[in-house]
Amino acid sequence: MSDSLKYALKKAKIKQLLKTIVISMCVVLIAIVSLYFAGNHFSGKNSSKLKEELFLYNEIAEPNIQIDSQVTTNSSMFGGNIITNRSKNVNGYLVQWNTLTSSYNWLTANIDGNELVTGGLTTSDGKSYEYDKQTKNxxxxxxxxxxxxxxxxxxxxRNELDDVSSMNDHVAEVAVSFDQPYTFQEVKEKIPDDLNIAWLYMASPTDDTVRNYGFDPSDSPEKKYNHFIKSLKKYDNDGHDKTIQKFLNKNQTKPFHEVKILGVMLTGKTSNFKPLKNQNFIRGSSVGATAKIVPYITPEK
Structure with missing residues (x-):
């Protein structure tokens, strides 16, 4: 084989090697870019899904809890966290509630379920109460x-209306549970005008599971109820929640004025709860968040 032929073959091999290297680099670059955009797409999709689920659950299952802000942290093409800051409006006084740290990635969106469930604590009198795990309220x-x-x-x-009524210069929220279901009109007739109806308790399991479903009726109770029905369907679109499905089967075709209510979350000055003491329609009452009245914040009622 002549020297010129050997040189030509060597030159061709080098050229082919360089071509292979360039092609490989282009393929790797395209793969990295595609992976980046695909990661951001799926990660962003689940981030939006997680935010929507947090708001949806808050609408139907969190009595008098409002979402103040949501912040995305540790965000990358692989996933991240959503920090949800929450509070309670107790007759015009904002009371700090817990903060949820929920995560998302390419495949899943996970709500911080541990902080959604309240804890139980036994008191010195042998009774127990529920409390928020973070704030201990x-x-x-x-x-x-x-x-x-x-x-x-x-x-x-428990029935804590006597206790809350004896508190001076405070505002409070109280979960009032009825002895039997009542219509909204019947409820309004039983509740004093100087108390706010902050949430309607509509359904819950009858076992020991702590999960209640309801909604805030302020502004327009009928419109809020129709929205509540839509949100229940959206939240349990696979039909696995027996409590939700039972409620929908019984009530989704009824007008709001015929639907029965199991209880209410009330907020107001503690002194305004006195007329509810020893009322026969109340099966139990439980005090939640409270705040001391200060001169520079005027209660709503």
């Missing part, structure tokens, strides 16, 4: 009209 408890409560349950039936 007492959480108001609802009691289902047909559920039996005894020592075997983590939360016993």
């Amino acid at each position: 007492k959480a108001a408890t609802f009691y289902h009209p047909s559920k039996k409560y005894s020592d075997k349950y983590s939360t016993q039936l």
Whole structure:
């Protein structure tokens, strides 16, 4: 083989090698760019899904809890966290509630379920109450009209209207559970005008699961109820939640004025709760967040 042929073959091999290297670099570059855009797409999609789920759950299952802000942290093409800051409006006084740290990635969106569930604490008198795990503030408890409560349950039936009425210069929220279901018109007739109806307790499991469903009726109760029905369907679109499906089957075709309510979350000055003491229609009552009245903040009522 002549020297010129050897040189030509060597030159061709080098050229082919360089071509292969360039092609490989282009393929790797395209793969990296594609991975980046695909990662951002799926990560962003689940980030939006997680935010929507947080607001949806807040609408139907969190009595008098409002979302103040949502901040995305540790965001990357692989996922990140959403920090949700929450509070309670107690008759015009904002009370700090917990902060949720929920995560998302390419495949999943996970709500911080541990912080959504209140904890239980036994007091010195042998009774127990629910509390927020972060702030350690007492959480108001609802009691289902047909559920039996005894020592075997983590939360016993309580009536705390006497206690909250004796507090001076405070505002409070109180979960009032009825002895039987009532219509909204009947509820309004029973509740004093100087108290705010902050949330309607509509449904819950009758076992020991702590999850209540309801909505804020302020401004337009009928419109809010129709929105509540749509939100329940959206939240349980696979039909796995028996409590939601039972409620929908019974009520989704009824007008709001015919739908029965199990209880209410009330807010107001503690002195305004006195007329509710010893009322027969109240099965149980539980105090939640409270705040001391100060001169520079005027209560709503």
